[in-house]
Amino acid sequence: MANARARRVSIANDPRARALLYQALLAAALIGLAVLAWRNAVANMQARGVPMGFGFWDETAGFDINQTLIPYSALSTYGRAFWVGLINTLLVGAVSIVLATPLGFAVGLARLAPNWLLSRLALVYVELTRNTPLLLQLFFWYNAVLKTLPSPRQSMSVAGVVFLNNRGLYLPRPIFYDGARLVGAALALAAALILALAIAARRRQAATGERSHDLWTALALIAGLPAVAYFTAGRPIGLEFAQLSGFNLRGGTEIHPEFAALVFGLVTYTAGFIAEIVRAGVMAVPRGQSEAAAALGLHRPLALRLVVVPQALRLITPPLTSQYLNIIKNSSLAVFVGYPDLVLVFAGTVLNQTHAAMQVMAVTMAVYLAISLVVSFALNLFDARNALKER
CATH class of the missing domain: 1.10.3720.10 (MetI-like)
Structure with missing residues (x-):
């Protein structure tokens, strides 16, 4: 009994202990309110037939999306x-x-x-x-x-390869054939070499104060290596251009x-x-x-x-x-x-x-x-x- 009374007196006189007690009570109250709100939400959702889980995730969507970067259709989930x-x-x-x-x-x-x-x-x-x-x-x-641009039949064109109208901007789309990976590998190698040159140039400048002039070397690498790979592999990359078909343009990248x-x-x-x-x-x-x-x-x-x-x-x-x-x-x-x-x-x-x-x-x-x-x-x-x- 005396020990309990002493603890109460200690808490009353210790500001840190009081602060911890108040924070614990506040945390308990917030947790209680969160639990009460959750139970109330679950009860209301069950009463109205609202799904509680993620079972809908694998159901058929049934609607289309006009711009997708990955394969998708109305039959997708x-x-x-x-x-x-x-x-x-x-x-x-x-x-x-x-x-x-x-x-x-x-x-x-x-x-x-x-x-x-x-x-x-x-x-x-x-x-x-x-x-x-x-x-x-x-x-x-x-x-x-954008909506005031001309219709597809009156599209604004740049050299017959780029078209702009109120349906969008149409650019050539690259078509990759066998051997295109060789061009990609050459491009990656050129980027790695340029990065190595940049790191070496920065270290040289930090050590000697001399600025590097490797711009032309970098341009030759980024353009030359992929070009050599492109012709060596037999031109494995082509372009598809948009063409007028009916009332709209077809093909290319929109x-x-x-x-x-x-x-x-x-x-x-x-x-x-x-x-x-x-x-x-x-x-x-x-x-x-x-x-x-x-x-x-x-x-x-x-x-x-x-x-x-x-x-x-x-x-x-x-x-x-x-x-x-x-x-x-x-x-x-x-x-x-x-x-x-x-x-x-x-x-x-x-x-x-x-x-x-x-x-x-x-x-x-x-x-x-x-x-x-x-x-x-x-x-x-x-x-x-x-x-x-x-x-």
Whole structure:
């Protein structure tokens, strides 16, 4: 009895013990609420006949998807539809990141250009894209730009091999025959040799200060080795061109207007934010660095590339990560222009047909979380690598 009273007095007088007790009580309350909510959701779902498991995953989907990178038909399963939507989402995200990064860097550096007209045009671009809703910009690209293009019979053509109309952009499609793997192997070998040259050149520059001039060697490797393999293997790669058939073009590689509108919108919108990040990062580099580069005889573009931007990159990378994550998350607006991404295919059509709301939404949220974590991890590694160099 005395020991119990002593323990109570000890807890009352020990702030750390009280804090632990309160946290334990709060955690127990939250767990209790979660269990209660789960039991209530299960009871309601069972009462309404909503499926509780993932048995629908292997059922026939029964609907078509107009853009797929993997084989799919209406006879495929809901699980196959999920993978189609996921791959389409990853495609949009990857293409948009690759295009938005150089555009944002170019506009950000243009904002700091001594040319008055160039800097003002960059300012107008940044203010216009940053201060209008992304959804409105998607509608602009889809309805005001792409849908106003001519019909397939009046397609705009480039040399008779590239066609553009309101149905999409048609590019030549490569056809691979026996021996094409030899060309691919030659291309991989050329890339490996170029990477080895770049590593050797960087080490030589770090040791001696001498810059490498291996550009022509790299170009000869990347063009020469695959060309030699191509002719040695008997030209195993051909091209299929789009041709007018009836009221539409057939053949070639078709880029749908929904995909183009989504990419254009994401790229132009995000590039405005990246431009401001780049401008702030460059301005944060001490002015003395630019003056020292000028004193060494480096002209402005070379000083930016070799002195200022590498230092600014350490400041640019952390906020740039947020913009890359925004691209992934904003791609879910594809539903408004009809692009079959993960949200439209899985969290839209599949959910409406199976009514498995809890499972579908949980999987969709987990996928976006996983993609965001992978992108964050990769950029954090890049940022840490730059930070180690700084030391």
